[in-house]
Amino acid sequence: MRARELGIKIGLLEPGELDAITDVPGVRVGHTTLISGEGPLAVGQGPVRTGVTVVVPHEDDVWTEPVFAGCHRLNGNGELTGLEWVRESGFLGGVIGITNTHSVGVVHDALIAHAARSRRNESVFWSLPVVGETYDGALNDINGFHVKPSHVDAALAAASGGPVAEGNVGGGTGMLCHEFKGGIGTASRRVADKDGGWVVGALVQANYGARELLRIDGVPVGQEIPVSEVPSPWDQVDELGSAATRTLAMQGGHLPHQPHHPRSGPEGGSIIVVLATNAPLLPHQCTRLAQRASLGIARMGSIASHGSGDLIIAFATGNRGLSRTAGEEDPRRTVEAQMVVDKAVNPLFQAAVEATEAAIVNALLAAETMVGRDGITAHALDHERLLDIMARYGRGPRTQAAPTSPDREPSAAKPGPPSPLAG
Secondary structure, eight states, rough: HHHHHHHHOOOOSBOHHHHHSGTTTTTEEEEEEEEESSOOOOOTTEOOOEEEEEEEOSSSSSTTEEEEEEEEEEEEOOTTTTTTHHHHEEEEOOOEEEGGGGGGHHHHHHHHHHHHHHHHTSOOOOOEEEEEEETTTTTGGGOOOOOOEEEEEEEEHHBBOOOOBSSGGGGTTEEEEEEEEEEEEEEEOOOOOOOOOOOOEEOOOEEEEEEOOOOBBTTTTHHHHHHHHOHHHHHHHHHHHHHHHHHHHHHOOOOOOOOOOOOOSOOOOEEEEEEEEOOOHHHHHHHHHHHHHHHHHHTTOOOOEEEEEEEEEEOSSSOOOOOOOGGTOOSOOOOOOOOOGGGGOHHHHHHHHHHHHHHHHHHHHHHOOOOOOOOEEEEOOHHHHHHHHHHHTSSSSSTTTTTTTTTSGGGSSOOOOTTTTTT
């Protein structure tokens, strides 16, 4: 289930045909999802709740034909490899991978191996892939290192245009969002024909946020569904730790002091955002587009906490043929490129904000309740309850039929666009 299917409209712009990053022509997405085992954690055996997602920027050889790109760091407690070269060169020269925190290395190496196999007749070849991560250790045997090179190859083989699977899939399999089940989400927004008619697509791996901060279309959903009613998986993680401490103490032992890890808990986590557009943007404009994804994250209630890795990459396919073999052995001295003029870029910024926000909402709505290691449960966001809550605030498809609550201020029931800062 997705936002539009439920009658929830995020923002003012219309989506592309698929409401997905694959509305940008040539962009493909592939997943490998790994789910096996249940019960107590046995490191190296499971339970396994993880995977890998790949985003392929265009339909040709992405390893030898880069596209303009830029990136942004909202908060840096995370990893998205290859960004120094993106900043330096202004190019994205390959497939983007997304996985769990402890599998970045294997995905990075597997992407290089894939590229090298396609260039086996060249004596010299190098690659600096972009690979992002978020932490799935609340549900997954993250230290079991279950993602293998073959899983990356499978995701690449499965990469296609068309509808994109969301929720508990690929790199998002074991992820949490605002203490509900999270994961992969995607959306797109199309600017008006008079503004160029271009599409901005977003794909997110959403794994961040405290429950009470969650807002959907400006509605404080997280405050209406507190963890006292729908338990947080992080509370279960804490309880397991406390129980282990009590058991050891009863046996006369003690655990070494374990300081709070900044990546754990609802204030940790992370989000990776991939933005794609067919507009002819230059690298610095891609960077500016990436910055606007931060506003989409903020509209959902994120405060970019200390423990969160909120990292964004944006690429533009509106200029092609910019470099041959990644700039090596290109006989040309100049190439032609177009750019969107400054006064025409605002609609693209709006599209980036709205597509990012909608992609996170779709990740929450597509995700299903999942039981992970040690029986820790991440509950899905209940669709019916969400619609009822939104109606009480004058939002969503049930607004007209919703009675005014006698204990609510009249202004709270009046529909209207939410503040970009408030959500």
